[in-house]
Amino acid sequence: MSNYYITMDLLENEVELVEKLCERIKAGEEKAKMRVLDVGCGTGKLSVYISKKTGCDVTGIDTEQRRIEKARKKSFGKVEFEVQSAEEMAFANDTFDAVVSLKALHEMANPKEVLEESNRVLKSDGGILLIDWVGGAAKTESHAHALKYFTPERLEGVLLDTGFVDVRVELNKEGELMLVEGRKNKKYRKTFKRRKNVQV
Numbered sequence: 272m273s274n275y276y277i278t279m280d281l282l283e284n285e286v287e288l289v290e291k292l293c294e295r296i297k298a299g300e301e302k303a304k305m306r307v308l309d310v311g312c313g314t315g316k317l318s319v320y321i322s323k324k325t326g327c328d329v330t331g332i333d334t335e336q337r338r339i340e341k342a343r344k345k346s347f348g349k350v351e352f353e354v355q356s357a358e359e360m361a362f363a364n365d366t367f368d369a370v371v372s373l374k375a376l377h378e379m380a381n382p383k384e385v386l387e388e389s390n391r392v393l394k395s396d397g398g399i400l401l402i403d404w405v406g407g408a409a410k411t412e413s414h415a416h417a418l419k420y421f422t423p424e425r426l427e428g429v430l431l432d433t434g435f436v437d438v439r440v441e442l443n444k445e446g447e448l449m450l451v452e453g454r455k456n457k458k459y460r461k462t463f464k465r466r467k468n469v470q471v
């Protein structure tokens with residue numbers, strides 16, 4: 272077994288929803304190889320896992336240079352990693368089939384902008400799949416900061432406001448993590464600032 276397969280270091284509480292996320296990506300796969308973007312990828316564990324499980328072309332972005340460097344080492348060139356802000360991405364419109372994220376949205380300064388940008392870079396039939404902590408109630412010690420996280424209702428509302436439809440939320444067995452998914456609303460139109468650094 273190569274190191275590429277050994278370094279899939281998901282935590283126990285992440286496995287259930289990450290497996291579901293991979294199944295949903297595979298279910299949407301048609302003939303062409305799908306392109307997946309992992310926002311707030313950190314050292315790349317979700318990106319590498321998806322690449323291995325689905326065979327999709329995965330790109331991970333994070334604002335932390337050191338994390339991106341670690342991610343590059345971990346993926347042995349099989350996944351693209353770039354230092355980019357999820358609030359102002361350098362990708363062209365309609366680039367990805369899916370945008371994913373693991374435990375990162377709550378850390379972003381402006382989640383609404385992140386979701387608008389995610390919508391922009393998704394193809395018209397693309398979708399979003401986010402895993403994050405469930406907020407609103409501090410139930411356990413590991414949940415001590417639960418109030419700072421999104422409640423499922425609030426995250427669903429932000430997705431609807433940023434151009435997603437068919438939004439669904441499901442919790443893991445422990446009820447501490449949620450998988451939120453939605454499809455890009457083809458009718459949603461937002462005018463984005465003109466940027467010099469957007470790839471074409």
Ligand SMILES: C[S@@+](CC[C@H](N)C(=O)[O-])C[C@H]1O[C@@H](n2cnc3c(N)ncnc32)[C@H](O)[C@@H]1O
Nearest residue numbers: 311312313333334335356357358373374375379
């Ligand atoms: C809790 S970590 C999760 C990392 C990774 N997804 C994981 O599960 O291991 C959150 C990550 O979001 C990144 N982050 C925060 N704000 C960001 C932004 N605006 N754009 C991209 N990444 C961001 C942080 O640098 C950090 O690596």
